[in-house]
Amino acid sequence: MKTSRKNKIFSIMIAAVLMFSMLAILPAGNTASAADNLGLPVKGAILIDADSGKILYEKNADQPLGIASMTKMLTEYILLDAINDGKIKWDQKYKVSEYAYKISQDRALSNVPLRADGEYTIKELYEAMAIYSANAATIAIAETIAGSETEFLTLMNKKAKELGLEDYHFVNATGLNNAQLQGMQPKGTSASDENKLPAKSVARLAYHLLKDHPEVLKTSSISRKTFREGTDDAIKMDNWNFMLPGLVAEYKGVDGLKTGTTDYAGQCFTGTAKRNDTRLIAVVMHAEGAEHMARFNAARTLFDYGFGQFTTEKIVPAGYTFKSQKSIPVKDGKEKNVKIATKDDISMMVKTSEVDDYQAKLVLTKKTLNAPAKKGTVVGHVEIDKKSSKDYGFIDSSASGADVVTTATAEKAGWFSLTFKKIGKFFANLF
Structure with missing residues (x-):
């Protein structure tokens, strides 16, 4: 009886060790998958x-x-x-x-x-x-x-x-x-x-x-x-x-x-x-x-x-500017560049434990503007990326991000200014 009992205890210990070993070697990415497996029949x-x-x-x-x-x-x-x-x-x-x-x-x-x-x-x-x-x-x-x-x-x-x-x-x-x-x-x-x-x-x-x-x-x-x-x-x-x-x-x-x-x-x-x-x-x-x-x-x-x-959670606030690109060039403008920022907040449902896993990515559809261009001109949009584990995205891709717009009017430079710019460009190309 004692030997049988010892064998049972030993078997339980071996099973426990194997279980923890398998968990230890699972890839990190499987953690979220395991958590999201709701076992729905x-x-x-x-x-x-x-x-x-x-x-x-x-x-x-x-x-x-x-x-x-x-x-x-x-x-x-x-x-x-x-x-x-x-x-x-x-x-x-x-x-x-x-x-x-x-x-x-x-x-x-x-x-x-x-x-x-x-x-x-x-x-x-x-x-x-x-x-x-x-x-x-x-x-x-x-x-x-x-x-x-x-x-x-x-x-x-x-x-x-x-x-x-x-x-x-x-x-x-x-x-x-x-x-x-x-x-x-x-x-x-x-x-x-x-x-x-x-x-x-x-x-x-x-x-x-x-x-x-x-x-x-x-x-x-x-x-x-x-x-x-x-x-x-x-x-x-x-x-x-x-x-x-x-x-x-x-x-x-x-x-x-x-x-x-x-x-x-x-x-x-x-x-x-x-x-x-x-x-x-x-x-x-x-x-x-x-x-x-x-x-x-x-x-x-x-x-x-x-x-x-x-x-x-609010992932990106309205008026958010990206450090990698705070403005875009303006052709024939009074100013060489015009600042850009997100038009609206981006809020969405996320797991409470994963709020910090989301980051905003700037996607420009216009890399330069022709002056004049009104304030609020759409130059791109924001995509939300998840740093770790799987993200399922949105049911409608049009709802996935906010527009990125100009924060001021890009006014066209005057005739005199444009003439001197063309002269300057001419001599710069000449020499």
Whole structure:
């Protein structure tokens, strides 16, 4: 017994030594990777700061995956554009098409049943889409905007290109698998095809949706609502986003955005939460685990990570000048040079422990100016580099840095002065 016990103790000691030895020989750069490995049981994920677009975490974020009803964020975007442009009105009536009617009667799908001879306002249909992920209501909106879902696909692809989404593949407005559309899927699409996007493009879509149409949160934050309340068609709509207040996976600050589930896409979720002045966007693709809850558990981990380990810090102040280049030459100016500095602050979310790892890099797009040139003329921009470990960058490259501008007007020299300069240059070249 004593020998057996000694052997067990010895084995434990050997295991401990091996573990510490392996940790000791890991490259320094792996430390951050180990810290950022959140162990998410998902095929893809990303977490971003909704204000700056700074990417805080990503996992397999560039691989196109099924997005299911997260597709409806793009349909919402196009509808809200049309509302703002006056092309569609909230109280506008929609007469139910045969296609929308038949899909609405399939209760295996998320739907509010529509009457074949019914009329519904765009507002009613929009709320059914945004709260209850109602598929026939989504088709109705697509038909209202474009005439048919087939034509609506053209608008979806156009908007996706405008937003800079990458590797997008859209075959319908709802996110259903085309096989669920009873043979009525948009023309030119495969009968069993499905919408796909990488997690990074889903986050970019959500980022721009919140930037351009923040009013979307007024509807996406509604936990429960009754469709056609007070009528024979009344139906209770519980939001599929269980992280909203009062629902089973409630998380402080969550007020959107869109869930999605199909056999192909699995459990998906694009969530957003705000605490104090910080808003985060989390995208979870094909979460594995408890039905419906796996995506919310993964999103919770992402939100906890973002709110717990990151703070918004000012990396570069407005008016910052670079020691390596405080000015640029001016051709034909009263002064030979004009001073340059950053136009605005650059603030972004960084890990509290890594604030000092970031440094500003000057990138000049103009190395000289022709006089006259106004104060505030853009001559370059700032890029932020990280000294150690990996930095994920920004979801939108246009948000990654501040402009560098002239701090004074570069006035043109007078005729007399310019003449003497030319004479001086002539004799300098002569001799």
